[in-house]
Amino acid sequence: MGFASLTNLWTLVFPVTVVIYYLFRKRFVPKTISSTLFWDEDRREENVSPFIRNLQRNALFYLQLLALLVFVWMLLAPYTKHSQTEGIPLVFIVDSSATMLATPNGSTLFEMNQEEMKKLLDSEEGRPVSVVITGKEPEFAIQNSDSPAATKVIEGLTVRYEQSHLDTSIELVKSMYGEQGAEVHIFTDALERTALAYEVTNMSWHVHTNGQKINNHSIVRFGANRREEGVTAIVKLQHDTEKAQSGKILLKESATGEVLAEESFNGEPGSEELISFKKIETEATALQAELISSDDYGADNTSYALLATERAQVVVDGKLHELLRKAAQAIEEVTIDSGEDFDEDTILRITGSESFLDKGKRPIFLVGRDTVKPIEAKGEVTVINDSLFSIAAPKDMYVEEVYPPFKDYEVLARIGKDPLIQRSPRGDIIFLADLEATDWPLQPTFPLFVWSVVKSLSDDAETLGVFTSLQRKSVVMTEAADIYELSGSYLYTTESANTLQAPAIPGIYKATDGITDKLFAVHLDSSERNVGTGDSYSTGNLAATGVKKEQSIPIIWPFLLPLLLIVLIEWEVQRRRGYPY
């Protein structure tokens, strides 16, 4: 013999409860009094009705009969049929990239898609609905939910500017619904049929695309550079239009919005144009270029640039430890110095020669000294809290001997009491030991330290560079940074000191770690500058489409609960009347 659902054994709780209830039942204490005249005056009225009297006398019998009838009824296994609930899952993949902001007909593609999704939901009521929002890491806005909840979620969706990475979202949906089967609707601007060519047969795909040609002028590239004679800016335009449409480009200060210069363009269909601004006098750290024209897609009409000095070339002294060279090479292209002349103002020098401390304007990375003799080193390495060590601080490092320190230079790390790493007022980083005299190059913290040094010395200290929407990058900050808009309103705080995820909306932002403020720009991804146009189509074959499953839902609780209640009442009656007094 076996039991079909042994898990229902927990219902034993009910009879046990009843038995316990009986064990702890209240007992009536018999007491003879002169007359019960006033105690049962009310009950005498009940006694008048023979029907009630009969019911009272045979209550136990009737209750048991009723309980048995309910039990028999339950043995018939009553159920109701539901045909609606078991529907094929409906999945919406919603492209939330910036291109969905294109407005071919007065409302954005995104809004049009929202409307279409709601219409679909209205006609497909009763099916579980999932909504996937695209992105590098696609996410479910809602999963296997009912239509009203999904409608609510869809109404709350916004464009996230991030590149769509539709293939990732499609893969996600495939892996989740591949076996079960699903009806997938993709809402985007354009999607090649080849993107959906694969073998899974029990999923149907419906691609809703933008069928209309978009009139679009876009700023493809915008760069600005500060020179001695002023700021030079270059704007590259692309015209995806059918007719020639002229317009103008405004060069503005990001912080104040002040227009610095203005140029017009011709806007030949399908052409590219280069517009340059020269000798612009401004002290602003960030500029923006704005395209003014009649245009169906506005998100790519503004671009931002940080006025940074160009990144310095890294020059490594050929005589230095090979592992140092390797570490520097891992970061970017380095030049090995074998005695040539360099413009000291444009390079970042990693050297072992003290003489470079006085040459040029840019700080250097000095490893060891060549004018003094080293002395024996003792003790543990200790570091101060500096952005140089925010990624990896040297630890358990063996140092045989150190050079005497420079006077009045800031000490960043010590071995025992002796300074080990110093920083000059100009910003030079000095490591006061020969790399051969330590085991540091063999440790994993060494290349990270070199990276930090190169990053902090070569980058313009005031900027963190350029990000695309929601991009995550490594940065050098002492603490988790607070992100502000340029206008000063707080946005969020990064998760850790070394990584920064950019905001979604393009613009200039400020990150601060409490010590320094650094600007960074958020650009549209280059793929977001073109709004695609494609046909809507359907593909794939949903094996079970149209077949509505009928499911029998057994009704147990609505009968089980009264049954238990009846048993409970039975006990109460038994307790009162079942025993001879």
Added chain:
Amino acid sequence: MTSFFPSSLSARLGRLSFVQHGGRLGHHKGSHVSKKTGASLEFSDFKKYHPGDDIRHIDWNVYARTDSYFIKQFLDEQEMRVHIVLDTSKSMNFEDKWKFAQQIAIGLGQIALKNGDTVSISRIFSGKKQLFTRKGARQAGSWTTYISRFEQPSETTGLLEGIHTIPKGTTLLFVVTDALEPNEDLDKLFKQLSTRCRDVRVVAVRSKSERTPSYQGDIRFIDSESERISEVTMMNSVEIAYQLQQKKHQLRMMESAAKYGIGVLMTTPQAGPEDVFTMQMRRQGWVR
């Protein structure tokens, strides 16, 4: 015996006399002289002198012989015949109700005897009626002894059964009961009583826990007479309902009593017999 009915109480009762409400007159000779010719007066009894009695009725011959004052009383045509019906149903045997009822009966009898009236008491015992009649002040002792020797009540019959024990010619009828019977039965009883006697007075005795029950927990009440069962879980609301039932019952009882011109005195053993005679009955206008 003295503890059952203290002599100090007897002394106090000696000053009381019944107020007659019926059309018939009292028996004091002096008070009716002007209306009646008084020729038919016949010696009836001696009554011990109490301050306030008419000194003209003092029998000086007796005083000379016994050195104590006695008042000569004469049998009147309209002599007062007092009868007491004692409820001997089981319900009377609850807490201190029975002793109290006995005390009431003794007291009523003593008042009557000291006024020279005929007093009788009837009760049902083992299904048979028992009648006891006394007359004269000197019979007070035997009256007290007789009643105090009454057995515990064990009857299951109602008062209606005892109606036929009431002697004819009773001028004043007292019924000592607890009136724990349905209103319909009481109404029937009152109707019967009113045909037997013109002046009926009911002393309803209720013990303390009958008036205000103070039970706790779950109780199965058993009726002492009918052995009917009533299960009650004591709660405040239940007590209030009880009080309400009692009040309703009392009101309806008073109503039917008033209908037949019957006086009802609700009393409780807590008050004590002295208070009942000297205060409650006076207030009721039964004695003076």
